[in-house]
Amino acid sequence: MNYQAMLAAILLIPLLGALLNGFLLRSAPRVVTVSVATLAIFIPFIFSCLLFFGPVNAGEVVRTDLFNWISVPFQGGHLDIPFALTVDRLSAILLLIITGVGSLIHLYAGEYMSHEEGVYRFFAYLNLFVFSMLSLVLGANMVVTFLGWEGVGVCSYLLIGYWYSDEANARAGMKAFIANRVGDLGFLLAMFMSVKLFGTVDYSKIAAALTNELAANNAPMITAIGLCLLLGVTGKSAQLPLYIWLPDAMAGPTPVSALIHAATMVTSGIYLMTRMSFLLVHSHTAMTTIAVIGACTALFAATIGLVQNDIKKVLAYSTVSQLGFMVLGCGVGAFQFGVAHLMTHAFFKALLFLGAGSVIHAMHHEQDIRKMGGLIKKMPITGWTFVIGTLAIIGFPGLSGFFSKDEILYNAWTGPFGHPLLWALGAGAAACTSFYMVRLTYLVFFGESRVEHAHGHHGHGHDHHHHHEIHENPLAMTLPLMILALLSIVGGYVSMPHAIMHTLGVHANENIITEWLSPVLASAKEVMSAGHGEEGHGSASLEWGLMGASTLVMLIMSGFALSLYKVGPKGGDSIANAVGGLYRLILDKWRIDELYQGVIIEPLKKVGDAFFKFGDRALIEGIINEGPRGIYLVTSVLSDVQSGLVRNYLKVVFIAMVALCAWILI
Amino acid sequence: MLTLPELGLYFSFLLFLVGLAGVMFRKNILFMMLSVEILLNAANLAFVCASKLTGTMDGQVVMFFVMAVAACEAAIGLALIIALYRTKASIEADDLKALRG
Numbered sequence: 001m002n003y004q005a006m007l008a009a010i011l012l013i014p015l016l017g018a019l020l021n022g023f024l025l026r027s028a029p030r031v032v033t034v035s036v037a038t039l040a041i042f043i044p045f046i047f048s049c050l051l052f053f054g055p056v057n058a059g060e061v062v063r064t065d066l067f068n069w070i071s072v073p074f075q076g077g078h079l080d081i082p083f084a085l086t087v088d089r090l091s092a093i094l095l096l097i098i099t100g101v102g103s104l105i106h107l108y109a110g111e112y113m114s115h116e117e118g119v120y121r122f123f124a125y126l127n128l129f130v131f132s133m134l135s136l137v138l139g140a141n142m143v144v145t146f147l148g149w150e151g152v153g154v155c156s157y158l159l160i161g162y163w164y165s166d167e168a169n170a171r172a173g174m175k176a177f178i179a180n181r182v183g184d185l186g187f188l189l190a191m192f193m194s195v196k197l198f199g200t201v202d203y204s205k206i207a208a209a210l211t212n213e214l215a216a217n218n219a220p221m222i223t224a225i226g227l228c229l230l231l232g233v234t235g236k237s238a239q240l241p242l243y244i245w246l247p248d249a250m251a252g253p254t255p256v257s258a259l260i261h262a263a264t265m266v267t268s269g270i271y272l273m274t275r276m277s278f279l280l281v282h283s284h285t286a287m288t289t290i291a292v293i294g295a296c297t298a299l300f301a302a303t304i305g306l307v308q309n310d311i312k313k314v315l316a317y318s319t320v321s322q323l324g325f326m327v328l329g330c331g332v333g334a335f336q337f338g339v340a341h342l343m344t345h346a347f348f349k350a351l352l353f354l355g356a357g358s359v360i361h362a363m364h365h366e367q368d369i370r371k372m373g374g375l376i377k378k379m380p381i382t383g384w385t386f387v388i389g390t391l392a393i394i395g396f397p398g399l400s401g402f403f404s405k406d407e408i409l410y411n412a413w414t415g416p417f418g419h420p421l422l423w424a425l426g427a428g429a430a431a432c433t434s435f436y437m438v439r440l441t442y443l444v445f446f447g448e449s450r451v452e453h454a455h456g457h458h459g460h461g462h463d464h465h466h467h468h469e470i471h472e473n474p475l476a477m478t479l480p481l482m483i484l485a486l487l488s489i490v491g492g493y494v495s496m497p498h499a500i501m502h503t504l505g506v507h508a509n510e511n512i513i514t515e516w517l518s519p520v521l522a523s524a525k526e527v528m529s530a531g532h533g534e535e536g537h538g539s540a541s542l543e544w545g546l547m548g549a550s551t552l553v554m555l556i557m558s559g560f561a562l563s564l565y566k567v568g569p570k571g572g573d574s575i576a577n578a579v580g581g582l583y584r585l586i587l588d589k590w591r592i593d594e595l596y597q598g599v600i601i602e603p604l605k606k607v608g609d610a611f612f613k614f615g616d617r618a619l620i621e622g623i624i625n626e627g628p629r630g631i632y633l634v635t636s637v638l639s640d641v642q643s644g645l646v647r648n649y650l651k652v653v654f655i656a657m658v659a660l661c662a663w664i665l666i
Numbered sequence: 667m668l669t670l671p672e673l674g675l676y677f678s679f680l681l682f683l684v685g686l687a688g689v690m691f692r693k694n695i696l697f698m699m700l701s702v703e704i705l706l707n708a709a710n711l712a713f714v715c716a717s718k719l720t721g722t723m724d725g726q727v728v729m730f731f732v733m734a735v736a737a738c739e740a741a742i743g744l745a746l747i748i749a750l751y752r753t754k755a756s757i758e759a760d761d762l763k764a765l766r767g
Contacts, residue, residue, distance in 0.1 A: 644763025646698075650690050 022124035034110035037123035045099035084140035104480035109255035129155035179245035183235015190228035226286025237269025254357030291331025295425035298324030302432030332415035340495035344400035351484035355386035374449035400492030434557035674715035681708035
């Protein structure tokens with residue numbers, strides 16, 4: 001099997017799985033559905049590994065044109081957009097994450113959804129999602145990527161609203177879809193402008209066409225493309241100001257949250273920025289805006305995470321915050337560390353979400369951390385893997401999050417577009433991360449168990465469920481946890497800081513991820529070093545200092561959280577009472593949703609109402625209803641002539657006859 | 667002094683008016699039928715008189731056709747009236763205005 005065919009198979013097998021589960025195997029037994037779905041992701045994973053360690057490792061770019069998709073006359077010539085797939089070193093990383101973490105999550109979901117009826121729908125959507133995500137990262141041009149970009153949005157909508165009989169879930173799905181649409185507009189505009197400027201949407205052709213002269217002559221256009229791409233990124237990757245959909249997206253089943261809203265879909269913005277890095281770096285404005293938005297999102301979402309009580313909501317805001325880190329990394333010019341953090345985040349956040357799902361599954365859909373506690377004794381595997389995930393995300397030295405986050409923070413200070421202020425925002429976000437993650441882990445898994453207490457005033461009708469002893473979940477759920485925990489520990493070594501590398505005596509100029517992505521980022525690097533000299537490299541002492549500072553902050557905040565919540569969830573009340581108003585403001589998520597409701601949605605509704613009243617009701621319905629009514633009024637006079645009475649007709653005949661006779665005679 | 671055929675023509679005109687008035691102002695379909703018969707006979711009388719006046723046989727031949735048609739018309743018309751009465755329980759012409767516009 002050659003590599004081109006393998007590439008096509010990677011894309012098409014998940015689609016096949018979705019079609020099988022969605023149409024042919026609707027009434028198949030659960031085990032068939034789950035096996036088909038999981039295999040449809042696992043086989044592409046094997047192919048991805050073959051590609052990754054084969055041609056991609058050797059530095060080749062595998063490309064296959066499936067068919068000529070769009071062909072239109074354009075500026076005298078022809079604009080041909082083939083349905084082309086390509087895998088280079090960047091998409092290969094994404095490929096491994098999507099199919100690898102994807103198979104683990106499919107395996108897990110088979111068990112997690114074991115109490116549900118009609119899971120074929122769930123797995124068909126999930127496979128369709130993977131297909132869309134793969135076409136997003138494998139697309140050789142912006143249009144194929146856009147197909148995937150829209151596809152993941154649709155699948156996200158379908159899966160968030162999977163339990164659609166509850167209206168809140170359906171609304172959350174719509175919210176996600178609409179917020180994403182706003183971002184998609186940005187992507188579309190960026191695509192149109194690329195066609196205008198370069199006459200092509202193929203990434204490699206754009207890269208070849210974008211010379212320094214062209215960039216200098218079309219600076220406003222380049223900036224506009226960059227900012228439009230950023231709008232797309234804020235939608236898909238849940239950045240300010242469009243992040244609002246992601247926390248609500250937690251209404252979907254937890255494996256969905258792990259796969260779509262932590263590991264893959266939400267990171268597509270980072271992928272896109274890295275893919276277009278050669279263009280973005282030409283615009284100082286765009287890069288700075290990206291960095292500022294990333295840093296602000298990281299801190300902003302982290303503050304909301306501090307006070308949430310729903311286990312999945314904490315993780316959701318944490319995801320927004322970590323995505324902010326990745327965007328910050330891209331914005332300061334350290335695209336490779338954005339990707340590295342994307343990868344480590346995919347590991348530890350998928351782990352945390354699956355761990356949360358394991359807890360929720362064992363607790364029969366209880367998500368309030370105030371009603372948990374002490375679970376580590378009952379669920380040791382879930383508990384300890386969750387602890388590993390927590391240590392990884394807060395950046396405990398030696399675990400994956402430490403390396404990737406530290407490299408981003410270091411570059412936020414010293415990178416080509418970096419600034420100490422950006423570092424400060426990021427460090428603040430990291431401090432908040434340590435606090436809320438330790439709070440979450442401690443309240444769920446340690447301390448006194450508050451589970452029994454919860455029964456008393458939690459009087460659901462189906463309480464007999466709660467009396468079952470809480471116990472560890474089967475291997476299908478814990479195996480993915482263990483694998484992800486292992487990856488969360490070792491995944492970070494690809495982005496080891498220089499200072500540590502030199503201390504350890506590793507003789508390499510760059511760490512693994514930088515080396516690996518250097519072909520993808522070569523032109524971006526060239527532009528950045530031309531514009532900024534060699535200031536991209538700070539000193540080793542600064543690197544050690546920043547590393548030490550963030551470790552210290554992490555330890556202090558973790559210790560602070562531990563000391564506060566040692567006594568249980570009420571431990572934070574004294575601080576909450578001291579800053580009452582602020583606490584309630586953060587608990588209400590800074591009331592951003594209410595702000596959007598008042599400033600955007602309500603006025604839009606009013607405009608819509610006005611259009612409805614004057615456009616729809618008065619104009620369109622006026623023409624459609626009043627026109628025929630006028631015709632009716634005229635014709636009803638005429639139709640009265642046709643009385644239906646024979647004698648009247650006869651009178652007419654008589655009069656006509658007399659008139660005829662008179663006319664003939666006279 | 668009018669000859670007999672001429673007198674017959676005038677009479678047929680009067681007879682036609684009587685029939686026409688009957689069709690136009692009667693509301694009972696049965697009487698309207700009878701009036702139609704009067705109209706046909708007025709026409710017959712006119713044909714015969716005209717035949718006598720012109721000295722040809724054409725008018726008299728047509729008269730036989732008209733009589734045959736009138737017989738058919740009476741049979742079909744009466745059958746329709748009976749069918750109508752069975753469904754509508756009425757033979758008033760004014761009750762039958764389903765074709766009103």
